[in-house]
Amino acid sequence: MVLYADGDADLSQLKGKIIGVIGYGNQGSAQAKCLRDSGLNVLVGVREGGASWKRAEEDRLRVAGIAEAARESDVICMLVPDMVQREVYSKYIKKNLGEGKMLCFAHGFNITYGLIKPPKNVDVVMVAPKSTGARLREAFLQDEGVPGLIAVHQDYTGNAKRGALAIAKGLGLTRKGVFECTFDQETFSNLFAEQCVTIGGQLSLMKAGFETMVRNGIPPEIAYFECVGVAKTIMEMVERDGLKKTLYGVSRTATYGALTRGGRIVDEKARKSMQEIFDEVKDGSFAEEWLGEYEAGMKRFEELRRKGSDHPLEHFGAKMRKALGSKE
Numbered sequence: 001m002v003l004y005a006d007g008d009a010d011l012s013q014l015k016g017k018i019i020g021v022i023g024y025g026n027q028g029s030a031q032a033k034c035l036r037d038s039g040l041n042v043l044v045g046v047r048e049g050g051a052s053w054k055r056a057e058e059d060r061l062r063v064a065g066i067a068e069a070a071r072e073s074d075v076i077c078m079l080v081p082d083m084v085q086r087e088v089y090s091k092y093i094k095k096n097l098g099e100g101k102m103l104c105f106a107h108g109f110n111i112t113y114g115l116i117k118p119p120k121n122v123d124v125v126m127v128a129p130k131s132t133g134a135r136l137r138e139a140f141l142q143d144e145g146v147p148g149l150i151a152v153h154q155d156y157t158g159n160a161k162r163g164a165l166a167i168a169k170g171l172g173l174t175r176k177g178v179f180e181c182t183f184d185q186e187t188f189s190n191l192f193a194e195q196c197v198t199i200g201g202q203l204s205l206m207k208a209g210f211e212t213m214v215r216n217g218i219p220p221e222i223a224y225f226e227c228v229g230v231a232k233t234i235m236e237m238v239e240r241d242g243l244k245k246t247l248y249g250v251s252r253t254a255t256y257g258a259l260t261r262g263g264r265i266v267d268e269k270a271r272k273s274m275q276e277i278f279d280e281v282k283d284g285s286f287a288e289e290w291l292g293e294y295e296a297g298m299k300r301f302e303e304l305r306r307k308g309s310d311h312p313l314e315h316f317g318a319k320m321r322k323a324l325g326s327k328e
């Protein structure tokens with residue numbers, strides 16, 4: 001895969017153009033500020049009277065209603081939640097998507113599952129930062145940037161990829177590096193990883209490990225150190241130094257124990273479950289279930305989130321952060 005860097009992207013592609021950032025939440029607020037600070041002409045499109053309108057104005061950005069922002073903009077960045085994008089698109093954006101405009105997503109969900117079907121005479125791209133909005137902004141301000149993915153779904157103007165790379169540069173992503181993939185690859189990998197590895201898998205492992213230790217008489221403070229603090233150190237080592245250096249860098253007792261026991265946790269049954277979860281992502285059944293939950297009012301989601309956070313790990317985490325002097 002080709003890794004695109006700053007030198008491969010040209011901000012002048014967007015010169016004289018208006019970049020409409022639709023939504024001012026996690027990604028929208030970070031992206032709008034980064035694009036503005038990169039010298040681009042940004043217009044934020046949000047619901048009139050909503051909390052975002054006030055926040056964007058306070059951040060000294062030009063703000064308009066969603067339809068008006070879409071009408072005025074040459075590039076339209078869809079940064080409202082994935083579950084509401086179809087509705088926002090059909091109500092406000094579709095009729096304002098004139099020939100040659102660029103529709104830009106930060107996640108492939110709505111294109112992959114056919115929820116939004118843009119007309120043939122526009123460019124459709126994705127610029128997906130591999131971080132939260134807060135981290136994107138923080139890294140941008142530190143002159144660092146976070147990595148990202150770009151994809152081109154439709155290239156009407158012949159300039160779609162250059163446009164996507166320019167947005168990526170405006171967000172600081174090319175400082176770190178940007179890979180090109182397809183919408184499907186980004187959607188499937190992102191959903192699968194957050195379910196099985198980065199969030200779902202990690203949190204389940206931390207909670208189960210913590211519970212097992214405490215049940216066996218280990219003080220929760222010590223169990224917390226092992227499951228959260230040490231876990232973070234090891235993840236950082238793998239990212240910074242690689243697998244080999246990590247396995248050679250921790251004690252030989254740790255390496256022997258990890259290599260003889262780890263596979264008993266992520267065993268054949270766990271791998272089979274991972275495959276099933278990947279299949280649910282790929283065949284659209286997860287997307288259908290999630291949209292159904294959204295349409296039903298998100299009661300089950302709120303309950304799951306409440307229960308998911310109500311764990312001794314959370315209670316001890318708050319205590320430990322306080323005791324160790326972290327800022328809350």
Ligand SMILES: NC(=O)c1ccc[n+]([C@@H]2O[C@H](COP(=O)([O-])OP(=O)(O)OC[C@H]3O[C@@H](n4cnc5c(N)ncnc54)[C@H](OP(=O)(O)O)[C@@H]3O)[C@@H](O)[C@H]2O)c1
Nearest residue numbers: 023024025026027047050051052079080081084106107132
């Ligand atoms: N979060 C991440 O870390 C992350 C990372 C990479 C990519 N992405 C992608 O970035 C996109 C945006 O995600 P996000 O997490 O930034 O979303 P978010 O924070 O939940 O978005 C909130 C914004 O959407 C607006 N909004 C919510 N419901 C709306 C509706 N029905 N009609 C109009 N506006 C509505 C809110 O306006 P009001 O204030 O008026 O309610 C607010 O401005 C998604 O495609 C997501 O997959 C997210």
